Amino acid sequence: xxxxxxxxxxxxxxxxxxxxxxxxxxxxxxxxxxxxxxxxxxxxxxxxxxxxxxxxxxxxxxxxxxxxxxxxxxxxxxxxxxxxxxxxxxxxxxxxxxxxxxxxxxxxxxxxxxxxxxxxxxxxxxxxxxxxxxxxxxxxxxxxxxxxxxxxxxxxxxxxxxxxxxxxxxxxxxxxxxxxxxxxxxxxxxxxxxxxxxxxxxxxxxxxxxxx
Amino acid sequence: xxxxxxxxxxxxxxxxxxxxxxxxxxxxxxxxxxxxxxxxxxxxxxxxxxxxxxxxxxxxxxxxxxxxxxxxxxxxxxxxxxxxxxxxxxxxxxxxxxxxxxxxxxxxxxxxxxxxxxxxxxxxxxxxxxxxxxxxxxxxxxxxxxxxxxxxxxxxxxxxxxxxxxxxxxxxxxxxxxxxxxxxxxxxxxxxxx
Amino acid sequence: xxxxxxxxxxxxxxxxxxxxxxxxxxxxxxxxxxxxxxxxxxxxxxxxxxxxxxxxxxxxxxxxxxxxxxxxxxxxxxxxxxxxxxxxxxxxxxxxxxxxxxxxxxxxxxxxxxxxxxxxxxxxxxxxxxxxxxxxxxxxxxxxxxxxxxxxxxxxxxxxxxxxxxxxxxxxxxxxxxxxxxxxxxxxxxxxxxxxxxxxxxxxxxxxxxxxxxxx
Numbered sequence: 168x169x170x171x172x173x174x175x176x177x178x179x180x181x182x183x184x185x186x187x188x189x190x191x192x193x194x195x196x197x198x199x200x201x202x203x204x205x206x207x208x209x210x211x212x213x214x215x216x217x218x219x220x221x222x223x224x225x226x227x228x229x230x231x232x233x234x235x236x237x238x239x240x241x242x243x244x245x246x247x248x249x250x251x252x253x254x255x256x257x258x259x260x261x262x263x264x265x266x267x268x269x270x271x272x273x274x275x276x277x278x279x280x281x282x283x284x285x286x287x288x289x290x291x292x293x294x295x296x297x298x299x300x301x302x303x304x305x306x307x308x309x310x311x312x313x314x315x316x317x318x319x320x321x322x323x324x325x326x327x328x329x330x331x332x333x334x335x336x337x338x339x340x341x342x343x344x345x346x347x348x349x350x351x352x353x354x355x356x357x358x359x360x361x362x363x364x365x366x367x368x369x370x371x372x373x374x375x376x377x378x379x
Numbered sequence: 380x381x382x383x384x385x386x387x388x389x390x391x392x393x394x395x396x397x398x399x400x401x402x403x404x405x406x407x408x409x410x411x412x413x414x415x416x417x418x419x420x421x422x423x424x425x426x427x428x429x430x431x432x433x434x435x436x437x438x439x440x441x442x443x444x445x446x447x448x449x450x451x452x453x454x455x456x457x458x459x460x461x462x463x464x465x466x467x468x469x470x471x472x473x474x475x476x477x478x479x480x481x482x483x484x485x486x487x488x489x490x491x492x493x494x495x496x497x498x499x500x501x502x503x504x505x506x507x508x509x510x511x512x513x514x515x516x517x518x519x520x521x522x523x524x525x526x527x528x529x530x531x532x533x534x535x536x537x538x539x540x541x542x543x544x545x546x547x548x549x550x551x552x553x554x555x556x557x558x559x560x561x562x563x564x565x566x567x568x569x570x571x572x573x
Numbered sequence: 574x575x576x577x578x579x580x581x582x583x584x585x586x587x588x589x590x591x592x593x594x595x596x597x598x599x600x601x602x603x604x605x606x607x608x609x610x611x612x613x614x615x616x617x618x619x620x621x622x623x624x625x626x627x628x629x630x631x632x633x634x635x636x637x638x639x640x641x642x643x644x645x646x647x648x649x650x651x652x653x654x655x656x657x658x659x660x661x662x663x664x665x666x667x668x669x670x671x672x673x674x675x676x677x678x679x680x681x682x683x684x685x686x687x688x689x690x691x692x693x694x695x696x697x698x699x700x701x702x703x704x705x706x707x708x709x710x711x712x713x714x715x716x717x718x719x720x721x722x723x724x725x726x727x728x729x730x731x732x733x734x735x736x737x738x739x740x741x742x743x744x745x746x747x748x749x750x751x752x753x754x755x756x757x758x759x760x761x762x763x764x765x766x767x768x769x770x771x772x773x774x775x776x777x778x779x780x781x782x783x784x785x786x787x788x789x
Contacts, residue, residue, distance in 0.1 A: 169473065176470040180459070187458045241456055249429050250454030250513070254471035255444035316706050320696030330693065330710070333686035334717060337724035344731055357727055361720055368716055372709045375629050379431040379701040391698045394786065431632075431701050 173256040177264025184241055185272055192275060195234055199280040202226040203287055217347045219288040220295070223280070224342045227299065230276050231306045232331060236324050238269060238314040252377050262311055262373035270307040277303070294355070298345035301358035302338045308366040309334050315376050337361050380405040380440045380521065380551045381426060387434030388421055395421045399435070401570050408547050408565045411555040413572030419555035420451065422572070423525045426553055439521070441551075444472055447519030449527055453510040457499035461490055461509050464498060465516060472517035484512040488538055503530040511542060522552045528561065603664070605752055607657035609760040610650050611676060615718070617647030617764055618687070622715035625708035637704035638779075640711055641694070642772045646764050648687045654680050675725050682721050686714055 185192065206222040242248035251261050277299055285291045310331060317327040338361060344354035386399040395418040403409045411419050424430045426439055427448045439446075448454075455464040462481065469477040485491045488508040498506060507530060514522065527539045540561075546552050547565040554562055559569070621643030628636035658677045663669050672678060690710055697703040 173471060176467055180456070180463075180467050183463070184456065184458055241458060244457060246450060246452040246454055247456055249424075249427075249450070250448075250468070251471070252429065253427060253443060253446065253448055254468065255442065255473070256471045312709075316693065316710070317696075319702055319706060320693065322696055326689075326692060326696050329689040333682055333689060334713065336682055337717075337720050340724040340728045340731070344727055348730055354727060357723060360723075364716055364720060365713075368713060372629075372712065375705045375709050379429070379705065390700060392782075433634075433700065 173260040174263045178267040181268030195276045196279045199230045220346045223284050235310040235314045239318040258374040259370050266307045266311040273303045294351035295346040298342045302342045304362045305338050308369045312369040382438040385435035389433045407567045409553045409568045410566040411570045412559045417572035423523045441521040445520040447514035447522045449514045449524045453506040460495050462494045504535045524554045603661045605756045609757040611654040613760040613764045614650035622711045625711035628708045
């Protein structure tokens with residue numbers, strides 16, 4: 168199926184770009200670890216374990232934001248996005264390919280963040296890991312689309328957080344809920360619902376974000 | 380192949396194109412001239428389908444995979460190599476015998492030795508030549524060239540001449556240029572923008 | 574204007590005709606404003622999303638202005654919801670803001686979301702691209718409403734165990750229901766007339782601009 172081939176070609180391209188841009192990934196990892204250290208100093212001693220978990224999710228969110236701001240920078244230079252849009256492939260394949268790239272990027276950041284969190288604060292259960300994975304899908308889906316939107320305007324570094332944060336509040340609820348409550352299944356299911364709704368919506372509407 | 384009726388395009392409150400009427404037959408060669416800011420690039424973007432008219436109509440009888448577009452920017456990734464860029468486009472445009480075709484184009488445009496170099500390290504002339512490779516990769520029926528000679532040295536300019544010579548009569552071509560003399564021999568229609 | 578008539582009638586009824594609610598007393602009367610305003614805001618956002626869908630479906634740019642105006646109305650009513658909700662919270666529980674009120678929190682999230690809608694529009698030059706982006710964003714907004722509501726409900730186990738509800742979920746008496754109904758119709762009519770007003774105004778502006786250009 169050519170659609171799948173297109174997605175693979177685009178995803179490969181995005182992963183290649185991320186590996187080549189030697190600045191973004193180390194910066195993200197450093198950012199995440201620094202943030203966790205800041206949280207240690209920001210939490211009063213009587214704050215419970217759950218407060219720290221909440222802050223982990225905040226850290227993940229802002230790390231995602233930092234990565235997303237750069238998501239379409241390569242496509243804006245030299246108007247590459249126009250080149251991709253002109254190609255006969257489905258535009259949603261661009262979203263999917265880029266989304267896979269963003270997802271991989273988030274995973275890489277979390278591979279450092281979660282162990283660091285376990286080291287600095289408290290051990291981490293399977294529920295948190297599952298929640299992070301599910302959340303990544305939602306963050307990548309929505310983030311990729313919003314990054315493309317923001318990059319069409321001025322002040323895109325300012326605009327993206329404004330568009331992003333209200334939309335991902337449910338992810339925070341789902342993520343923190345799955346990590347701290349006794350009934351993670353409900354929250355994980357909710358994350359799954361969020362992912363389904365917004366991934367489908369993003370997939371279907373990306374075409375309109377990059378064309379006129 | 381291209382029909383424009385009262386074509387207009389605004390950018391916010393700025394009118395860039397207004398009331399254009401022209402026809403380009405299949406196999407025709409349209410030369411678009413005009414000073415800077417007169418909307419030549421906008422017109423080409425409209426023909427490519429990247430922009431839509433805000434007024435009037437524009438009919439282009441070419442599918443997305445049949446259009447070859449060269450702009451001021453190269454439309455290639457600076458962090459990828461020439462080969463990687465063309466391979467990506469080759470896949471997206473479903474170019475048959477991709478590898479051979481890419482090799483042939485790189486050779487023709489003198490980029491074979493540089494094929495594994497990051498495009499970011501290319502000179503303007505090299506990037507422009509790569510853009511031509513990209514645009515010709517899928518053997519498009521409609522060629523849209525936005526000031527293809529700008530920034531090119533004499534050798535590269537002759538390559539562009541070669542492309543135009545080949546295309547004239549076989550493909551439909553629209554060229555926007557500051558230097559209409561150079562392409563006068565190919566032109567079947569002309570359009571001067573204010 | 575029928576809207577004004579309905580609203581005046583509704584206000585009068587709310588203040589004079591309906592007897593005091595059993596538990597909350599006089600302060601409960603703000604319910605007759607707060608909830609219709611909230612429902613009207615939802616209706617505006619829904620209308621905006623519908624117009625957005627039409628825009629994307631037909632690529633007719635006329636719908637951009639309609640969608641934008643509807644969202645604008647929605648935000649105005651949303652702010653009013655937050656204000657009336659805040660007043661109600663203050664009079665009922667003594668605080669200007671309560672995280673325990675699901676409706677209030679939901680409107681806060683929606684307010685942030687739709688405020689960003691305007692930032693998006695400011696940030697992109699007017700034209701087909703901006704129309705598309707706004708439309709997609711408006712559709713995301715509609716999807717966000719139920720998902721956010723669910724999230725807020727789930728979050729109550731995490732953040733605030735105490736949930737504040739007003740004593741109106743239980744059966745409304747006939748008089749209460751009628752008053753509520755009239756206020757609701759009044760609010761919707763108000764939103765509708767403001768919408769038509771603003772839309773016409775903007776259309777006239779655009780037409781004027783076009784005519785001015787044609788004369789040049």
